[in-house]
Structures are given as structure tokens and as C-alpha cells.
Amino acid sequence: MLHYLWMFIVGVVVGAIARFIMPGSEHLGLLMTGVLGIAGSFVGGFIARLFSQPADGAIVHPAGLILSVVGALILLYVWNHFVH
Template sequence: MLHLLWMFIVGIVVGAIARFIMPGTEHLGILMTGVLGIAGSFVGGFIARLFSKPADGALVHPAGLILSVVGALILLYAWNHLGR
């Protein structure tokens, strides 16, 4: 249960960073910002695994936070341009 709470808190931070970098007219509350960050982390993790594999036994990818924000930016761009 604590893992899910921690994942949502990190998702809020990642989503907020992405929304700060790419401001727009979307009105996302804190819940949707967290969902954006979590989904961005999945997209960023997929992108990271395309280029390099983490070391055996590593819990996180070295570029995890950066690629999570990149993944959230991709989703935010898609939300703004394809969602309308």
C-alpha cells in the first residue's frame, strides 16, 4: 500500500515538472497530474529500455527521473494536440 502512495507522490512531482516545462490551457487537477506523471514514467521506462538495459539487480534505471519527465511531456503533447 505504501508503494502505491509513493508512486503517486513521485507521479505528482513528475507531472508537475512536465506541466511547468510545457504550460498550456489544460486544466488538470492534482489527481490527473499524478496520473500524467505515472503514465509518463511508464513511457519513459519503455524509452529507456529501448536504448539500454539497467544493470542486473538495479531497482531503477539511471536516467529514470529524466526519462519520466520526457515521457510525461510526450503524453502532455499528445493530450494537447490529439485530445481536441
């Protein structure tokens, strides 16, 4: 249960950083900011695995937070330009 809470908290932080970097007119609440950050983490993880594999036994990829923000920025761009 704590894993999901921690995942949401990190998702909110990643989503907030992405929204700070790419401000716009979107009005995302706390829940959607968390969802943006969590989805951005999945996109960033996919991008990271395209270029390099984490070491055997590693829990997270070394560039995890940075690529999570990059993934959230990609999703925010898509949201602003294609959904809105």
C-alpha cells in the same frame, strides 16, 4: 500500500515538472497530474529500455526521473494536440 502512495507522490512531482516545462490551457487537477506523471514514467521506462538495459539487480534505471519527465512531456503533447 506505501508503494502506491510513493508512486503517486513521485507521479505528481513528475507531472508537475512536465506541466511547468510545457504550459498550456489544460486544467488538470492533482489526480490527473499524478496520473500523467505515472503514465509518463511508464513511457519513459519504455524509451530507456529501447536504448539500454539497467544493470542486473538494479531497482530503477539510472535516467529514470529524467526519462519519466520526457515521457510525461510526450503524453502532455499528445493530450494537448489530439485530445483537446
